[in-house]
Amino acid sequence: MKTWSEAAVIQPLASKIITNSIERGRISHAYLLQGERGTGKDAIAILLAKSVFCQNRSGPDPCQVCHACKRIESGNHPDVHWIEPDGQSIRKEQIEHLQKEFMYSGLESDRKFYVIKGAETLTQNAANRILKFLEEPGRETTAVMLTENSQAVISTIRSRCQVIDLKPLHPEAFQEQLVEHGINRPTAVLLSALTNNLDEAIAWSEDDWFAQARKRMIQLIEIITANPDELFLFLHHEWLPHFKERSQQEQGLDLLVLAFKDILYCHIGKDEDLIIFSKGDEKLENLVMFFSQEKLLDILNRLLDAKRKLKQNVNPALVMEQLTVQIQG
Incomplete structure (x- = not known):
């Protein structure tokens, strides 16, 4: 994504809002970009940073070749700061470090620009500290908060940002x-x-x-239905060691959601919408016999609840143990 015209192909409304601000010289002191994974949040943040710092900008578009653009692209611009979750959350110490950086004048310009990835993971203390920037913004400071769920970001932060929704791409x-x-x-x-x-x-x-993740997802469902006595052994020796990071744990749950949706779709005759299984698959037919439609709807709700718990930093092993017991029940 090198120009705002390219961004507009993917996110037309967001691009229009931001380019209008750039052209009028009224860039907001804080943006909250909300969208699912893959909707271009990072790319838009980078493009905006380049537009802010570019030395040879043409309209809203950065030149991509000046010293500032190249340093932002490589992640090495001293006045552009990225804050990402340290493990499961963004901690107070990370925001304190950012505050210290902001005590110094810009090294290459009079501007400062910072991006908070996973803004919904800010701890309470970290969120309170970031509010200082948003309540008393520096005249030349721009903040970009990125989140998959703006409702999980505390209201005092949301109210101080220009919220922009990013739309899912057409599948x-x-x-x-x-x-x-x-x-x-x-x-x-x-x-x-x-x-x-x-x-x-x-x-x-x-x-x-990824191939192994898909394989383990199928194995987990088969063990739940055919060998429940082996379930906890499989969880702790196969599933949890493979899905170590939070993003991987969430992906494992996403795969399970797709699989159980397939079973439900087969129940109601929507075979053309299958994703994990294929039409006529013997495994799928056996699973349709095993799970009722009512049970499948309950499982899908349990899976969504498990994803919420992971985002709330509940122990992944506990989440999976509870989930599989619920699926069996």
Whole structure:
């Protein structure tokens, strides 16, 4: 994403709002970009930073070749700061470090620019500290908060930001992009259900970890239905060691959601919408016999609740143990 015209193809409304601000010289002191994974939050933040610091900007578009643009692209601009979750959350100490950085004047300009990734993971203390920036913004300071769920960001932060919603990409168009990059269609359909980020999808398609994740997801469902006595052993020896990071744990739950949706779709005759399984798959037919429609709806709600618990930093092992017991019950 090198220009705002390119950004507008993916996120037309967000691009229009931001470019209007740039052209009028009224860039907001704080933006809150809300959108699912892969909707372009990081790319828009980078493009905005370049537009702010570019030495040869043409209209709203950065030149991409000046010293400032190149340093922002490489992540090495001294006046552009990125804060990301340290483990499961963004901690007070990270914001304190940012505050110290802001005590010094800009090294290459009079401006400061910072991005908070995963703004919903700010601890209470960290959120209170970041409010100081938002309540008393520096004249040349721009903040960009990125989140998958703005409702999980405390209201005092939301109220001080210009909230911009990023729309999900059209899945069929994205699938065609993946096929053009050499990914077979069934895998493209699965990837498009998990992410809208082209680079991320291609990387997953080439990563043995992802293939093994899909395999373990199928194994977990089979053990729940056929060998429940082996469930906890499988969880602690196969599932949890494979899904170590929070993003991986969430992806494991996303795969389970897709699988149980397939079973439900087969129940109600929507075989054309299958993602994990294929039409006529014997495993799928057995699972349709095992789970009732009522039970499948309950499982899907339990899976969404498990995802919420992970975001609230509940122990992943406890989340999975409770979830599998609920699926069995």
